[in-house]
């Protein structure tokens with residue numbers, strides 16, 4: 182739809198940025214923190230571990246003051262479950278509470294709205310050893326952890342995100358999930374874990390509403406428009422299949438508390454039906470999110486499955502389509518350029534995605550990740566020129582404004598990432614931030630913070646509430 186006049190961004194729009202605990206904090210074993218699955222995982226050769234990351238644990242004051250200088254209205258970050266409960270459950274670590282109290286106080290003191298992700302990939306290792314999300318005890322542990330969060334931080338935190346990219350943990354279990362790939366039917370196990378996470382999420386949403394009547398809570402999956410590779414009806418069917426199991430499964434459960442028919446029949450066909458205990462569906466149906474948060478980097482394109490052995494592609498990256506025989510096959514979109522890491526760049530797809538989600542659920546939306554990973558270079562005189570990032574973000578923000586003009590209710594944009602941090606599986610040389618952190622994969626250097634060109638650009642954009650996009 183073409184509009185003659187664009188609607189402005191709403192007053193009080195949450196311009197901000199995002200990070201996650203394990204990718205930015207470092208201090209992996211300090212002040213009583215227990216190990217998470219991330220701390221115990223193997224890292225791809227040539228990339229750093231997450232032990233020091235951007236050392237935000239020791240630099241948080243400086244970091245928050247830089248976000249304030251950019252004019253941030255909101256800051257999305259995650260809490261490390263293992264700082265609060267080193268063993269996932271049991272004894273609470275007061276030092277963990279102290280750190281997040283200090284961090285939240287600092288954020289609030291700068292007039293920034295904290296948006297807290299409760300769990301961003303870093304499951305406590307102690308729980309993993311007892312079966313992780315395959316074990317229903319993890320649901321109880323998450324509930325206790327959620328209660329601790331609401332009790333301790335609910336006086337200052339009004340926006341909560343339950344689980345980051347649950348769908349990517351399930352679909353890309355070997356890249357960022359917690360399942361053993363050597364199991365006889367690892368996908369069945371993943372969908373069992375998925376069910377448990379959904380129940381845990383529903384319980385956390387209910388608890389939040391009981392304990393903090395003024396707070397808002399929502400899920401934070403990765404949702405993207407799925408295109409058919411052609412107008413062939415079989416390709417359109419494949420896109421419908423993939424949308425149902427990649428996108429809507431997660432949001433239908435969060436919002437309506439039910440598995441959609443396509444996803445459920447896919448489970449039956451493939452032998453992935455999860456065990457559902459008495460009471461689970463009631464809990465799922467009783468929980469209601471106040472908004473939908475989602476992450477968007479790229480659209481995805483699929484074709485009909487050929488079932489000739491060619492359907493299943495590369496699996497080690499959460500933003501590249503894998504494919505599944507009889508369901509869909511990943512395809513390249515010839516209309517889109519790719520970034521240096523093979524992810525297609527699709528700002529118009531962002532508008533499509535916003536519209537699709539809003540049409541289906543009619544809930545306010547916030548974007549909790551969007552951004553461009555690149556090999557930024559530090560030039561002489563502490564200069565980092567990243568016009569490619571500005572271009573990427575500008576084009577996505579333009580499309581977001583078009584979606585707002587289309588009638589979509591959007592209340593915030595928190596791109597990835599506020600500050601340089603460690604990528605999920607591609608080290609720290611793949612940078613996303615507005616602020617450069619001076620370190621290499623294996624040389625920590627001085628970890629000094631340097632404002633990138635995009636820092637100044639975003640600052641001006643925020644100051645004009647999105648009017649100054651160029």
Ligand code: BG6
Nearest residue numbers: 201345346499554603604605606
């Ligand atoms: C999302 C995750 O999948 O994408 C983030 O929520 C992640 O944790 C981001 O960092 C970018 O992906 P990557 O693999 O480049 O770090």
